[in-house]
Amino acid sequence: VLSCLIWKSLNSHMPTVFFFRSSAQLPGIFCHIGCISLTLDQTLDIFKAFLKSLLIMQSLCPQCCLDPPEEESISITGEVCLAPAEQYWTTESEKGVKLRMAESGPGSEPPLTIYQMFQGTVDKFGDLPALRWKKDGNWTTLTYREYQQQCRIAAKGFLKLGLERFHGVGILGFNSPEWFIADIACIMAGGLATGIYTTNSPEACQYVAHSSKANVVVVENNKQLVKILQVKDQLPYLKAIVQYKGELEKKLPNVYTWAEFMKLGEGVSDAQLDEVVNSQKANECCSLIYTSGTTGNPKGVMLSHDNITWIANAASLAVNVKVAEESVVSYLPLSHVAAQVNDMWISLKFACTTYFAQPDAxxxxxxxxxxxxxxxxxxxxxxxxxxxxxxxxxxxxxxxxxxxxxxxxxxxxxxxxxxxxxxxxxxxxxxxxxxxxxxxxxxxxxxxxxxxxxxxxxxxxxxxxxxxxxxxxxxxxxxxxxxxxxxxxxxxxxxxxxxxxxxxxxxxxxxxxxxxxxxxxxxxxxxxxxxxxxxxxxxxxxxxxxxxxxxxxxxxKELIITGGGENIPPVPIEDALKEEVPIISNAMLVGDKKKFLSMLLTLKCQADENGEPTDELSLLVVEYCRQHGVIASKVSEIVNNKEPAIYKAIQEGVDKVNAKAISNAQRVQKWTLLSRDFSISGGELGPTMKLKRPVVTKMYKEEIDKFYGA
Incomplete structure (x- = not known):
C-alpha cells in the first residue's frame, strides 16, 4: 500500500487508476473500484482512514495484512533530506536555506542531492558511455558505472587528504574527465567544488582559493601548478595539490600526480564515504561559481545540491532532452556556470555522453x-x-x-x-x-x-x-x-x-x-x-x-548616462554598427557623463597558435579591402595609414546607424580604430568572450580622452 499509493501515485504527474478485487479471506470487504479522481488532500484523508482500517483488519486477520508503520514516520514532503533553514538565503557555507518549493508542477519535484541524482542514472544506465576523450589519437570511454566508481575513489582520496566539510577544492585546468571526477568527488566528500579560470593570474587564483577555504587545489599541468606554488604561502587552509596531466617536474611535499592521488584513499572504507554522502542535505551548499570580477573582486556564488539537480531536470525538460540518446562536446570553461550545467549536470541527469575537446579548441x-x-x-x-x-x-x-x-x-x-x-x-x-x-x-x-x-x-x-x-x-x-x-x-x-x-x-x-x-x-x-x-x-x-x-x-550598470541625462543601452548601437560594417570585430560605445557618444573599434584579424590576435587581417577583411580598392593584409597598414577608403566605409556605416537613432543623444559622433583586437589574455574579454567594459575604459583611457579633448 505504501509503495503503490504514496511513492507511485503522489510522486507522479500522471493519474493512477487502482483496481481491487474481493479478498478470499475477507469476502465483501474489498470490492472493485472503477476509475476515481481524487485531490491530494482527499488522497491523504483516505490513506489515513485506510491505515486505521488496516489496524482493525490486522486484529481480525493478521495473516493477510501488512504491519502498518507508525503514522509519524511517513514523510511525503521530503523534509527529512533537508537541513533546518529559516530563510531563502545565507552567506555561510555550512548553513542550509529554505527552498522555493511550488505546490504543484515542476517546482514541486522532490529535492535531490548530487549523489542521489548520480545514483539514479547509474541504476538505470550504468553501462552506457558517460565520458569520452582522446588518448593517443583514439577515443577512450568511461561508462556511468565506471564514472561513479572513479568519483568514489577520488572522494576517498580527498577524505584521506583531510578535506574538511564545506571547505573548497579548487580545480584549475581545461575540461577533462579528471575535472568532472574531481568536482563530483569533492561534493561526495562533503567539500565545495570550486572552478578556477585557467586564464587567472596567480593573485586571482589565490583570491578564489583563499575565499573558498580550499584544502586541496587540483591543477591540470605544470603551468597551472606554478601559479599555486607562487601563492601557497598565502593559502592557510591548503593541505595538498594534485596535478592531473603529465608527470611532476619536481617532487614536492604534498604535491601529487593524479595516479598517486587515486591511490591515497585505499584505506578509506565504503562505509566511511557513505556516511559522509548520506549526511548531505539537498538545501546545503555543494558548489561555488566565482563571477569574473569585471566590476570588483569576484563573488563566490553558493549553489546548493537542489539548485543543481533541479535545474538540470527542469531546463532539460523544457528543451526536450532525450534520455540516454544525447551527446555534447565540452570545451567552454567549466568554471563558468553555463558550461558546467550543460556539460556535467544535464548530461549526468539524462545519461548523455560528454566528449572532451582538445585544450586548443x-x-x-x-x-x-x-x-x-x-x-x-x-x-x-x-x-x-x-x-x-x-x-x-x-x-x-x-x-x-x-x-x-x-x-x-x-x-x-x-x-x-x-x-x-x-x-x-x-x-x-x-x-x-x-x-x-x-x-x-x-x-x-x-x-x-x-x-x-x-x-x-x-x-x-x-x-x-x-x-x-x-x-x-x-x-x-x-x-x-x-x-x-x-x-x-x-x-x-x-x-x-x-x-x-x-x-x-x-x-x-x-x-x-x-x-x-x-x-x-x-x-x-x-x-x-x-x-x-x-x-x-x-x-x-x-x-x-x-x-x-x-x-x-x-x-x-552598462547604461550610458549622457551629460544631458539620457539613458542609453550600448549593445544595440554596437551591434547595429557591426552589422553595417562586417569587418568590425569589437565595438564599445563610450560617453558616460559626456556631451556625446563615441566608439572604440577593432578590425577582424587572424589568431596565432595560442589564440592571440595578430596583425594579420582575416580573409574576410582582406577581401573587403580588395572590393574597396585597397591592397592590405595587416591591421597596422589600415590603422597607421588611416586608409581613406576603409575609414570612409566605416564612417558610412556609422552614418547609417545614426540615421536610425531615436534621438540626437544616441548618435555616435566620433570613433577610432585600435591597433589590436580585444582578447581574453589582453584583459578586454572575459572567459566566455564577454566584453569587460570597465577594464577597456581603463586600458584605453588615453584614446577616450582624445574624443573629448581631455
Missing part, C-alpha cells in the same frame, strides 16, 4: 572535434558562432556558387529549402548535421549572426540566465522561438519586471528553485542581489511581448 581544433563527434546538442557563446560565420563567409568568397549564395539575403527562403542537399553539406562541414539543439548564451548575440545561421537552416536558441540562477532562467526552443528573444521562462520558475518604464522595460527578477543561496561571506552583496521576498534582481533590463517572450534590452 577555441584556437581552431573545435571544428575537427565537432566533425568527429557530431553532437546532438551544442552550446556556443556568441563569439564562437561569429567565428563560424566568418569562416563560412570566407569559404563562400572562394567557392562560388555552391557556398556564396548561402549568406546572400537576396536568395528567397523557398529556393534555399529546395537546395536541401547544400544545407546538409554545410551542416556536415560544421559537424552539426545531427544537432537538434544549437544554443547560444553567456553574452548578447547579434541579429545578423542569428539570421545567417537561419539561412543555413540552423536555428540558434538563446539561453538567458546568470551564475546566480544556476545557469538558465529563460530558454528559447523549437516550440518557443522569436528572433532576438530569450524565449520563455523555464517551467517552475517565475519572472517579474521591477519598476517598468512607459515602454515596459524593467529590471528582470527571478524566482525559482534555481536561485542561488547567497554570496559566500558577502552579506551586503547578497542583500543587493536578493530582495526581502527572495526575488533575485538580475541587473538586466528587459521586457515581455504580448506572447510572453522575454527580450533583454540592456544592463543597468
Amino acid at each position: 577555441l584556437k581552431g581544433s573545435l571544428a575537427q572535434t565537432l566533425r568527429e563527434v557530431r553532437p546532438t546538442s551544442f552550446l556556443g557563446v556568441p563569439r564562437v558562432w561569429e567565428k563560424m560565420q566568418e569562416a563560412m563567409k570566407a569559404i563562400g568568397m572562394f567557392h562560388k556558387p555552391s557556398f556564396f549564395y548561402l549568406h546572400d539575403p537576396s536568395v528567397p527562403w523557398g529556393f534555399m529549402l529546395a537546395n536541401n542537399l547544400v544545407f546538409k553539406r554545410v551542416r556536415a562541414a560544421l559537424g552539426l548535421d545531427r544537432c537538434r539543439n544549437c544554443f547560444t548564451g553567456a553574452a548578447p548575440i547579434t541579429k545578423d549572426t542569428l539570421e545567417y545561421f537561419m539561412s543555413l537552416n540552423i536555428q540558434l536558441y538563446e539561453l538567458y540566465g546568470m551564475s546566480e540562477s544556476t545557469g538558465p532562467h529563460s530558454i528559447s526552443c523549437a516550440n518557443n522561438y522569436q528572433i532576438m528573444s530569450c524565449g520563455k521562462v523555464i517551467p517552475g520558475c517565475r519572472t517579474k519586471l521591477d519598476k517598468p518604464d512607459a515602454d515596459g522595460n524593467g529590471e528582470v527578477c527571478f524566482w525559482g528553485r534555481h536561485v542561488f543561496m547567497g554570496y559566500l561571506d558577502m552579506p551586503e552583496k547578497t542583500e543587493e542581489a536578493l530582495d526581502s521576498e527572495g526575488w533575485l534582481h538580475s541587473g538586466d533590463l528587459g521586457k515581455h511581448d504580448k506572447n510572453g517572450f522575454l527580450y533583454i534590452t540592456g544592463r543597468i
Whole structure:
C-alpha cells in the first residue's frame, strides 16, 4: 500500500487508476473500484482512514495484512533530506536555506542531492558511455558505472587528504574527465567544488582559493601548478595539490600526480564515504561559481545540491532532452556556470555522453572535434558562432556558387529549402548535421549572426540566465522561438519586471528553485542581489511581448548616462554598427557623463597558435579591402595609414546607424580604430568572450580622452 499509493501515485504527474478485487479471506470487504479522481488532500484523508482500517483488519486477520508503520514516520514532503533553514538565503557555507518549493508542477519535484541524482542514472544506465576523450589519437570511454566508481575513489582520496566539510577544492585546468571526477568527488566528500579560470593570474587564483577555504587545489599541468606554488604561502587552509596531466617536474611535499592521488584513499572504507554522502542535505551548499570580477573582486556564488539537480531536470525538460540518446562536446570553461550545467549536470541527469575537446579548441581544433563527434546538442557563446560565420563567409568568397549564395539575403527562403542537399553539406562541414539543439548564451548575440545561421537552416536558441540562477532562467526552443528573444521562462520558475518604464522595460527578477543561496561571506552583496521576498534582481533590463517572450534590452550598470541625462543601452548601437560594417570585430560605445557618444573599434584579424590576435587581417577583411580598392593584409597598414577608403566605409556605416537613432543623444559622433583586437589574455574579454567594459575604459583611457579633448 505504501509503495503503490504514496511513492507511485503522489510522486507522479500522471493519474493512477487502482483496481481491487474481493479478498478470499475477507469476502465483501474489498470490492472493485472503477476509475476515481481524487485531490491530494482527499488522497491523504483516505490513506489515513485506510491505515486505521488496516489496524482493525490486522486484529481480525493478521495473516493477510501488512504491519502498518507508525503514522509519524511517513514523510511525503521530503523534509527529512533537508537541513533546518529559516530563510531563502545565507552567506555561510555550512548553513542550509529554505527552498522555493511550488505546490504543484515542476517546482514541486522532490529535492535531490548530487549523489542521489548520480545514483539514479547509474541504476538505470550504468553501462552506457558517460565520458569520452582522446588518448593517443583514439577515443577512450568511461561508462556511468565506471564514472561513479572513479568519483568514489577520488572522494576517498580527498577524505584521506583531510578535506574538511564545506571547505573548497579548487580545480584549475581545461575540461577533462579528471575535472568532472574531481568536482563530483569533492561534493561526495562533503567539500565545495570550486572552478578556477585557467586564464587567472596567480593573485586571482589565490583570491578564489583563499575565499573558498580550499584544502586541496587540483591543477591540470605544470603551468597551472606554478601559479599555486607562487601563492601557497598565502593559502592557510591548503593541505595538498594534485596535478592531473603529465608527470611532476619536481617532487614536492604534498604535491601529487593524479595516479598517486587515486591511490591515497585505499584505506578509506565504503562505509566511511557513505556516511559522509548520506549526511548531505539537498538545501546545503555543494558548489561555488566565482563571477569574473569585471566590476570588483569576484563573488563566490553558493549553489546548493537542489539548485543543481533541479535545474538540470527542469531546463532539460523544457528543451526536450532525450534520455540516454544525447551527446555534447565540452570545451567552454567549466568554471563558468553555463558550461558546467550543460556539460556535467544535464548530461549526468539524462545519461548523455560528454566528449572532451582538445585544450586548443577555441584556437581552431573545435571544428575537427565537432566533425568527429557530431553532437546532438551544442552550446556556443556568441563569439564562437561569429567565428563560424566568418569562416563560412570566407569559404563562400572562394567557392562560388555552391557556398556564396548561402549568406546572400537576396536568395528567397523557398529556393534555399529546395537546395536541401547544400544545407546538409554545410551542416556536415560544421559537424552539426545531427544537432537538434544549437544554443547560444553567456553574452548578447547579434541579429545578423542569428539570421545567417537561419539561412543555413540552423536555428540558434538563446539561453538567458546568470551564475546566480544556476545557469538558465529563460530558454528559447523549437516550440518557443522569436528572433532576438530569450524565449520563455523555464517551467517552475517565475519572472517579474521591477519598476517598468512607459515602454515596459524593467529590471528582470527571478524566482525559482534555481536561485542561488547567497554570496559566500558577502552579506551586503547578497542583500543587493536578493530582495526581502527572495526575488533575485538580475541587473538586466528587459521586457515581455504580448506572447510572453522575454527580450533583454540592456544592463543597468552598462547604461550610458549622457551629460544631458539620457539613458542609453550600448549593445544595440554596437551591434547595429557591426552589422553595417562586417569587418568590425569589437565595438564599445563610450560617453558616460559626456556631451556625446563615441566608439572604440577593432578590425577582424587572424589568431596565432595560442589564440592571440595578430596583425594579420582575416580573409574576410582582406577581401573587403580588395572590393574597396585597397591592397592590405595587416591591421597596422589600415590603422597607421588611416586608409581613406576603409575609414570612409566605416564612417558610412556609422552614418547609417545614426540615421536610425531615436534621438540626437544616441548618435555616435566620433570613433577610432585600435591597433589590436580585444582578447581574453589582453584583459578586454572575459572567459566566455564577454566584453569587460570597465577594464577597456581603463586600458584605453588615453584614446577616450582624445574624443573629448581631455
